[in-house]
Amino acid sequence: DGGITQSPKYLFRKEGQNVTLSCEQNLNHDAMYWYRQDPGQGLRLIYYSQIVNDFQKGDIAEGYSVSREKKESFPLTVTSAQKNPTAFYLCASSIRFPPGYANYGYTFGSGTRLTVV
Amino acid sequence: SQQGEEDPQALSIQEGENATMNCSYKTSINNLQWYRQNSGRGLVHLILIRSNEREKHSGRLRVTLDTSKKSSSLLITASRAADTASYFCATEGTSGSRLTFGEGTQLTVNP
Numbered sequence: 012d013g014g015i016t017q018s019p020k021y022l023f024r025k026e027g028q029n030v031t032l033s034c035e036q037n038l039n040h041d042a043m044y045w046y047r048q049d050p051g052q053g054l055r056l057i058y059y060s061q062i063v064n065d066f067q068k069g070d071i072a073e074g075y076s077v078s079r080e081k082k083e084s085f086p087l088t089v090t091s092a093q094k095n096p097t098a099f100y101l102c103a104s105s106i107r108f109p110p111g112y113a114n115y116g117y118t119f120g121s122g123t124r125l126t127v128v
Numbered sequence: 129s130q131q132g133e134e135d136p137q138a139l140s141i142q143e144g145e146n147a148t149m150n151c152s153y154k155t156s157i158n159n160l161q162w163y164r165q166n167s168g169r170g171l172v173h174l175i176l177i178r179s180n181e182r183e184k185h186s187g188r189l190r191v192t193l194d195t196s197k198k199s200s201s202l203l204i205t206a207s208r209a210a211d212t213a214s215y216f217c218a219t220e221g222t223s224g225s226r227l228t229f230g231e232g233t234q235l236t237v238n239p
Contacts, residue, residue, distance in 0.1 A: 017170075044226070044227075046229070051231075052231055052232075053216060053229040053230050053231040053232055054171075054216070054218075054229040056226060056227075056228070059225070059226055061225060067225075069226070099168075101170055101171065103171075108224070109224065110158055110222060110223060110224025110225075111158040111159075111178075111179075111222075111224060113158065113159055113176065113178075113220060113224070114176065115173070115176065116161045116163070116173030116174075116176055116218075116227075117163075117171070117173060117227065118173070119163075119170035119171045119172070120170050121169055121170045122168070122169065122170050124168075
């Protein structure tokens with residue numbers, strides 16, 4: 012079955028530690044995205060990538076880093092510079108449409124809940 | 129920045145009733161999408177409406193879009209307890225490279 016897989020489901024980070032969240036998709040989607048969700052709130056965009064070896068900052072990129080070495084994979088590293096990393100992290104992917112021609116929405120993973128201990 | 133704002137923030141209805149959620153946005157868009165999120169899970173895409181469309185249906189879902197008022201509504205007819213979830217609108221701006229999500233409406237359908 013095609014889909015998008017995030018791992019781990021739960022992650023605990025100590026103060027000053029970097030952690031990496033995994034996101035893998037087998038949908039052959041060009042575009043991938045990382046969102047952060049805080050309790051009772053909407054999604055805020057961290058980073059996105061439209062094509063392999065290229066990515067752009069979203070609205071809250073400070074303290075995060077990404078790579079896109081393979082089409083299938085878009086890992087997110089939460090660095091020690093992110094002062095309040097406790098949140099639910101969602102990865103998504105989509106077909107890359109020309110602006111105004113989208114017919115489908117994003118496919119989301121099931122999320123990683125990160126807690127600072 | 130949050131492009132979309134949903135209204136109401138929370139809605140509680142009885143099974144069988146209709147549920148209406150509204151979304152307002154600020155800038156020009158290519159399309160507007162609605163998503164559903166069950167507690168602690170990822171989002172599921174429900175429906176996409178383009179800026180040149182005014183109404184769209186999918187099963188028990190009906191979405192309207194008024195670009196002059198920069199607003200959209202999602203109607204769920206004959207609601208079921210299984211419809212209990214958070215519903216988010218998301219807009220694709222004219223650059224087309226990303227979606228911006230609102231803060232969601234928490235819908236509770238009581239059996």
